[in-house]
Amino acid sequence: MTYTAARGAPHSRLEHYPVTFFASVMGIAGLSLALHAAENALGWGGVASNAAFGVASLLFVVVALGYALKAVRCPRAVAAEWHHPVRLSFFPAISISLLLLATCSLAGNETMAHMLWLPGMVLQGVLTIAVITGWIGARSFLAGHLNPAWFIPAVGNVIVPVAGVPLGYVELSWYFMSVGLIFWIVLMTLVINRLIFHDPLPGRLQPTLVILIAPPAVAFVAWFRLVGEVDAFARLLLNGAYLFTLVVAVQLPRIVRLPFAMSFWALSFPFAAVTIASFLYAESVGSVVHRVMGIGLLLVLIIVVAALVFRTLRAIRTGELCVPE
Template sequence: MVLAQVPVTLFTVVMGLCGFTLALRAGEAAAGLAHLASGAAHVLTLAVFAGVALAYLAKVLRHPQAVAEEWRHPVSLAFFPAISISLVLFSLVMLEVMPGVARGLFMVAVPMQLVLTLAVVSGWIGSRAFEHGHLTPAWFIPAVGNVIVAIAGVPLGFVELGWFFASVGLIFWVVLLALVMNRLIFHDPLPERLQPTLVILVAPPSVGYLAWVALVGDVDAFARVLLNIAYLFVLIVAVQVPRLAALPFSLSHWALSFPLAAVTVASFAHAAALGSAGHAVIGFGLLAVLVAIIAGLIWRTGRALALGHLFAG
């Protein structure tokens, strides 16, 4: 593997596995089971997180020009906050087992998230012009990351910090949702390699629900609106599944994982808060789909890596 070819999009794998671990943990809690499956997923996530972080750090040190080219690319630019988002998500994964480590990861990730958000937004509104074709659902990633800070920050005691990042994330979600829907409806279809990013539409309202409930301490009307918007986007994406399944595999397929994990966790959280058996059923159904998707993604990623195709194109 040539380090210069390691893409920043590889951090979406870490995001997906973190979400998978949290979804399994929520499902085990809802079923009254021991955290065995989520424990195994936790170990896998730790290994992948370490491998991806070391590989990209080596790229930064040995091939800074290749990193600069990624940063200048109008599509890959939006994926850079996936680095800090991965750290925030891993702090959530570690929160129950090693709260001290979780706090340390959070303290590192939050300044990085703020810097990357400001840098990406400054890049969007800077001197260079973007075309409609450059806009994809991946542009939600910086917004989603800010909302996730609140989910981790509240249990760690950073409530006001959580309000700041949630506010930033939600306002950018509203703005970007209008832009992305305009692009999807009125302009050329997404390129094949980016079509799996459609699933990212599910993530902002899902993590928005979790952050809002954590911040206000209750399931209010706005929380219900967010969760049901997430369900609407799940249904919209489900209609596209046959087309997405026929696409050649690429790293962008990992965009399927985190959004589905987020809406799964939100469903279990809603079921627990209200004692809703219906939402628990939805959560278990989504979890079953998520397990199948993660298994398929791991197998296809391993196969592509063995064949030397993972970073091609």
């Protein structure tokens, strides 16, 4: 069977089942955490966040089983994704999904949080080293291969302390936080250089611009967990997230007009991260302005996720997913 064979054949569909599907799990889990932050700030019940957590958990099981089946039946296709200069960056979305689900379950079931966080942490550490080794190994990358999705493998480490500190893994959390911050600085320089001085991102990668919001927003939450207060560095991180949110807001009308791809799910988690950070800051310093900003960002997040769910279901119905790109 060639790469373009039998567009509707089951094996062909499975062969083209992308690792980017895990970005949808990140988005729904992020929505659950954002709703939970809003519930704490506004005194709402936990029905909405629990419902989103249930959906995210079910979605993770479905997506993980699908990708595991692909790994068994089409190992060469998985290897091809691993060696793909863009899709390589999405493999840590698997471990990040586990870490986010652990964070979602932290308030209600600490045992489950441990069971999800520990394998997520280990897998995140392994994938970070594997991906970075791939970047600096014998392979050759072009400037056009670089895009904001490269933040996911290395900078995704800052998610570890969000649940790691409450679970008691403080030193491990400091390690992952350090790795994430170091690579955020390095990759930010490279990505901005690529965006300014090289060709524009291809259409399917345009949504990854929104990923620029996530590192400082998540790092703010993680830093707060580690130091226990909003200090000067925490304020720097939060306002950096707001800067990138404004930059992305200008680009968003153009992005949403592009043909749909699963990479569009990259829009969801960054908005969730900056929403959570806003509510956390508002609660910590008593800022009404940041609470209002959190509410506004939550509304945007809900609209974004609803639109992504609609477009994904439509793509499934019309057979636009799991096909050669």
